[in-house]
Amino acid sequence: MISVRNLDLVIAGRRIISGLDLDIADGRSVALIGASGSGKTTLLNVLSLILRPTAGDLTIDGERLERPSDRRRQRFWRERAAFVLQNYGLIDDETAGYNVMLSDPPLRKHRATTNPAVLDALDRVGLRERVASPVAQLSGGEQQRVGIARALFKNAEYVFADEPTASLDAENRARVAELLLQPGDRARTVVVATHDLELARRCDEIVDLTPSGANATESDAPA
Ligand SMILES: Nc1ncnc2c1ncn2[C@@H]1O[C@H](COP(=O)(O)OP(=O)(O)OP(=O)(O)O)[C@@H](O)[C@H]1O
Numbered sequence: 001m002i003s004v005r006n007l008d009l010v011i012a013g014r015r016i017i018s019g020l021d022l023d024i025a026d027g028r029s030v031a032l033i034g035a036s037g038s039g040k041t042t043l044l045n046v047l048s049l050i051l052r053p054t055a056g057d058l059t060i061d062g063e064r065l066e067r068p069s070d071r072r073r074q075r076f077w078r079e080r081a082a083f084v085l086q087n088y089g090l091i092d093d094e095t096a097g098y099n100v101m102l103s104d105p106p107l108r109k110h111r112a113t114t115n116p117a118v119l120d121a122l123d124r125v126g127l128r129e130r131v132a133s134p135v136a137q138l139s140g141g142e143q144q145r146v147g148i149a150r151a152l153f154k155n156a157e158y159v160f161a162d163e164p165t166a167s168l169d170a171e172n173r174a175r176v177a178e179l180l181l182q183p184g185d186r187a188r189t190v191v192v193a194t195h196d197l198e199l200a201r202r203c204d205e206i207v208d209l210t211p212s213g214a215n216a217t218e219s220d221a222p223a
């Protein structure tokens, strides 16, 4: 359970987030929506312990984490979180398979292109046959799906996804929404920053970061 109370974030003298209250229960999905520059990525980074808030409370399972030590937040990232990054966060000259298994260091690199779990994760995003392709040889949308496959492969408790469908066609957007949001074999809490209102509508809750629209519900979301 992630809880924030009266959260402020000021960057370079500009107030990006102001007085935000939000509870994200285990197994729930929340979409952060709002215009470009409204603070979606910034809030995602605060909730995932990448950025420290300027003021306010942030707890995960009751533990205060506004100012976590580096060790503490590294443990959270390693053990409990998976990320889908806006710029995909892939290693360009490595294979799709290797990029998928990066979140599981015990796996040996030379096994990346034959490992059944890696192949299964790529299969779910429709890229099984590209397992041995260097990421640099994939299209933007294919790279985005490798990033999704990596998060699915990690099977983490928390998934933080920044514009996970931005480069995809309609069919793949729907596929990725379903993969991210379907309940897996464990409760998965998903926080997604997105302009994709179809994806947002599939989430349990929508938080609109447009300055006048804080905490809007689904029916208030701009069309
Ligand atoms: N490191 C930084 N230094 C200065 N300003 C920043 C920094 N990071 C974010 N900002 C500012 O914070 C605001 C919110 O940025 P953010 O990236 O969270 O927006 P966003 O809603 O994710 O936008 P987009 O839809 O374009 O991804 C922007 O005005 C941005 O310029």
Ligand SMILES: [Mg+2]
Residues within 6 Å of the ligand: 040, 041, 042, 086, 162, 193
């Ligand atoms: Mg963003």
